[in-house]
Amino acid sequence: MIHKELADMRLRSIVIFCLGVGFFFTVAPLHRFTLEMLNEYTQLENMPKFLERLLPKTFIERLSDWSFFIYTQWFGKNLGQFVPILAMIMAFPLFARETENGTMEFLLARNSREKVFWSKTSVASLVLIVQMLVFSLLPGIYSWLASKDFKYEYLTAYTVHTIVGSLFWFMLTTTFSVVYDDQVKPILTTVGILASTTVVGIFKPLRFMNTYAYILGGKILATGHTDVPYTLGLLTLIVALLICSYVLFLKKEF
Numbered sequence: 001m002i003h004k005e006l007a008d009m010r011l012r013s014i015v016i017f018c019l020g021v022g023f024f025f026t027v028a029p030l031h032r033f034t035l036e037m038l039n040e041y042t043q044l045e046n047m048p049k050f051l052e053r054l055l056p057k058t059f060i061e062r063l064s065d066w067s068f069f070i071y072t073q074w075f076g077k078n079l080g081q082f083v084p085i086l087a088m089i090m091a092f093p094l095f096a097r098e099t100e101n102g103t104m105e106f107l108l109a110r111n112s113r114e115k116v117f118w119s120k121t122s123v124a125s126l127v128l129i130v131q132m133l134v135f136s137l138l139p140g141i142y143s144w145l146a147s148k149d150f151k152y153e154y155l156t157a158y159t160v161h162t163i164v165g166s167l168f169w170f171m172l173t174t175t176f177s178v179v180y181d182d183q184v185k186p187i188l189t190t191v192g193i194l195a196s197t198t199v200v201g202i203f204k205p206l207r208f209m210n211t212y213a214y215i216l217g218g219k220i221l222a223t224g225h226t227d228v229p230y231t232l233g234l235l236t237l238i239v240a241l242l243i244c245s246y247v248l249f250l251k252k253e254f
Helices: 002-008 010-042 049-054 057-062 066-091 096-101 104-110 113-145 152-179 184-200 204-209 211-215 218-223 228-251
Strands: none
Touching (some): 002 010, 002 113, 010 057, 010 066, 066 113, 113 152
């Protein structure tokens, strides 16, 4: 069962891993180039107002700090934006593909429902955690190899935010993968929830619904540590979604 799951997600895992690592190496080595390009913008005599608000000079000056550049541009922009999407890609076909292809009955004829559920969920979540761990530790490894002056004390907090944020969207998508009988609806539903919660999170009373604010780690640079209350809240939701998915799978008719 576990070997089957690993084989089923092999292509997705390799593609995501290669894209993530490749993406990092298009960001990190371009530190100086990005800085020079932004400095050229600030030298413009008639710099547009919206550009001044979007890229304040003080922010551009801080980008010369390698640690600030990596934490804001990798965790706070490039990787962070894709964390929910990568988690959805890992989760959406888990159960829906078996149902859509008519292979779920075959699996359940040879294995118990408990074994099918936990094998699929645990293997996929473990692969996702390893991917997020590698993507999160890449800046530290690269900085050490390139002899960069890097503030490693923030790395643990950003890693926690990345992994917990990805697990939340993974479990939400997994729940819909159990509910729906085709592979399209789980990912469309979760993308819709991601978009709507991000939009309503613009309003101050509903800011907690915007998980991007947590995943991008904006509070870490300000406070220097993990957002513990939000992390515990997401972990509670992850466990609740896991139990919900399990119960739904046990009761669903195939």
